[in-house]
Amino acid sequence: MSLRGALLGLLSAEPMSGYDLNRILDETFGYVWTAPHSQIYPALRQMEREGLIQADVQRTGERERRVYRVLDAGFDYLRKWAAEPVVYSGERDSAHLKASMMHLLSLDECEALFRAHLSYFRQRVVIWETRIEAIESGRSTILRARLKTMDPKDHTKLIAFKLCSYEGSVMRAKAEIEWAERGLSTVASLRSTEASTELDIAGSRAARAGRPRAATAASKH
Amino acid sequence: MSLRGALLGLLSAEPMSGYDLNRILDETFGYVWTAPHSQIYPALRQMEREGLIQADVQRTGERERRVYRVLDAGFDYLRKWAAEPVVYSGERDSAHLKASMMHLLSLDECEALFRAHLSYFRQRVVIWETRIEAIESGRSTILRARLKTMDPKDHTKLIAFKLCSYEGSVMRAKAEIEWAERGLSTVASLRSTEASTELDIAGSRAARAGRPRAATAASKH
DNA sequence: ACATACATGTAATGCGTTACATGATTAC
DNA sequence: GTAATCATGTAACGCATTACATGTATGT
Numbered sequence: 082m083s084l085r086g087a088l089l090g091l092l093s094a095e096p097m098s099g100y101d102l103n104r105i106l107d108e109t110f111g112y113v114w115t116a117p118h119s120q121i122y123p124a125l126r127q128m129e130r131e132g133l134i135q136a137d138v139q140r141t142g143e144r145e146r147r148v149y150r151v152l153d154a155g156f157d158y159l160r161k162w163a164a165e166p167v168v169y170s171g172e173r174d175s176a177h178l179k180a181s182m183m184h185l186l187s188l189d190e191c192e193a194l195f196r197a198h199l200s201y202f203r204q205r206v207v208i209w210e211t212r213i214e215a216i217e218s219g220r221s222t223i224l225r226a227r228l229k230t231m232d233p234k235d236h237t238k239l240i241a242f243k244l245c246s247y248e249g250s251v252m253r254a255k256a257e258i259e260w261a262e263r264g265l266s267t268v269a270s271l272r273s274t275e276a277s278t279e280l281d282i283a284g285s286r287a288a289r290a291g292r293p294r295a296a297t298a299a300s301k302h
Numbered sequence: 303m304s305l306r307g308a309l310l311g312l313l314s315a316e317p318m319s320g321y322d323l324n325r326i327l328d329e330t331f332g333y334v335w336t337a338p339h340s341q342i343y344p345a346l347r348q349m350e351r352e353g354l355i356q357a358d359v360q361r362t363g364e365r366e367r368r369v370y371r372v373l374d375a376g377f378d379y380l381r382k383w384a385a386e387p388v389v390y391s392g393e394r395d396s397a398h399l400k401a402s403m404m405h406l407l408s409l410d411e412c413e414a415l416f417r418a419h420l421s422y423f424r425q426r427v428v429i430w431e432t433r434i435e436a437i438e439s440g441r442s443t444i445l446r447a448r449l450k451t452m453d454p455k456d457h458t459k460l461i462a463f464k465l466c467s468y469e470g471s472v473m474r475a476k477a478e479i480e481w482a483e484r485g486l487s488t489v490a491s492l493r494s495t496e497a498s499t500e501l502d503i504a505g506s507r508a509a510r511a512g513r514p515r516a517a518t519a520a521s522k523h
Numbered sequence: 524a525c526a527t528a529c530a531t532g533t534a535a536t537g538c539g540t541t542a543c544a545t546g547a548t549t550a551c
Numbered sequence: 552g553t554a555a556t557c558a559t560g561t562a563a564c565g566c567a568t569t570a571c572a573t574g575t576a577t578g579t
Binding site for chain 4: 098099100103118119122123126141144145146147170173
Binding site for chain 1: 331381397404
């Protein structure tokens with residue numbers, strides 16, 4: 082269960098409440114896992130029942146705040162979960178699925194889909210690169226909290242892997258951007274083919290510039 | 303509902319049975335969407351009830367085979383679904399999530415995770431590049447079936463977008479490969495740091511070669 | 524005879540989304 | 552006073568996984 086991994090991982094840096102966890106998943110940590118509070122609160126209660134974490138209840142007047150900290154059993158669970166091999170189950174990506182059916186759409190609709198893809202991942206890249214800079218310059222509060230509780234000789238390791246995981250997200254997002262850009266240029270080529278009343282052969286060559294075999298295949302039928 | 307999109311998309315190329323759809327999702331089409339047969343059969347029945355598709359029942363002796371074809375309402379549904387903007391909901395990736403917690407693991411365990419990642423995506427790339435070649439050379443049977451039922455002037459468009467979507471998957475997989483390779487070199491650097499009993503500063507510099515600011519941040523605490 | 528591929532389902536369980544629901548504190 | 556933020560939950564529904572369940576046709 083990855084949700085538990087994510088929650089225990091964050092709690093192991095610093096004890097905090099369900100509300101805090103929700104905020105962090107929304108803001109910074111969401112680059113690897115997200116969850117709504119409707120999933121978080123029950124999961125915390127369940128893990129508490131199982132003895133993985135424990136809540137220290139803080140009161141501000143009437144308001145109750147349940148600050149969870151990870152118990153030994155929780156650390157064991159977390160380590161065990163993290164070391165388990167990942168199960169790579171099938172792909173499920175609506176953006177790419179829709180792209181595989183773009184022949185059903187108008188070129189305007191295709192363009193709109195690619196542009197949305199582009200702007201979504203460009204935003205992600207900006208957000209995550211900002212995070213990377215924060216980690217590199219030591220401005221990240223959650224990282225500082227974690228470093229405080231750690232043996233100084235492990236600091237290098239922590240920072241190296243934190244950066245590595247953020248860079249992974251950035252690299253993937255950049256691949257999506259590159260793909261969307263390629264998609265847009267495919268659209269542009271098809272548009273010019275549509276505009277002129279040229280032969281199919283010439284058209285397919287233009288549509289897949291740099292991929293001569295595509296043009297060959299297209300001209301076959 | 304993306305499952306419906308995937309099924310209608312495949313059926314629009316060629317009428318086929320739930321069994322066929324399952325096989326295609328497992329083999330070739332799974333690069334964008336996968337589903338087990340326990341999802342496929344009920345989805346087909348439901349779409350039939352709603353008048354999106356219709357089954358022509360074929361009998362081979364006792365055995366019944368329900369071959370579905372897309373009705374006009376189904377085409378409308380498909381086109382409408384494909385043109386709708388994609389909802390980009392939060393990331394959820396256990397591999398990257400685990401990577402963000404690798405400081406909890408031994409370097410051997412980290413290496414194992416990265417190697418598994420690498421080999422999984424290398425396999426994907428091989429499979430998908432084979433598909434791309436099949437499309438480019440006109441050896442793809444499903445593509446040929448689709449081309450037969452289409453206006454020849456749209457062939458270019460179909461092939462261009464098919465290739466584009468496969469290339470998207472390849473590009474993303476290559477980003478994952480590159481990331482895993484980077485992860486492995488991070489592990490290697492940390493290993494050499496661990497082996498020698500050098501200072502933290504020198505260690506962190508080695509661990510993040512080419513990223514001098516990481517070393518600076520690490521040496522701060 | 525036996526294995527493999529063909530062929531179609533249901534059921535239980537778990538994960539994820541959206542909506543519903545409530546109330547306290549703080550800053551303006 | 553009122554809006555934003557803090558704070559914690561439940562419920563209904565839908566989508567996904569795994570296991571259960573059954574039987575036929577075909578090739579060796």
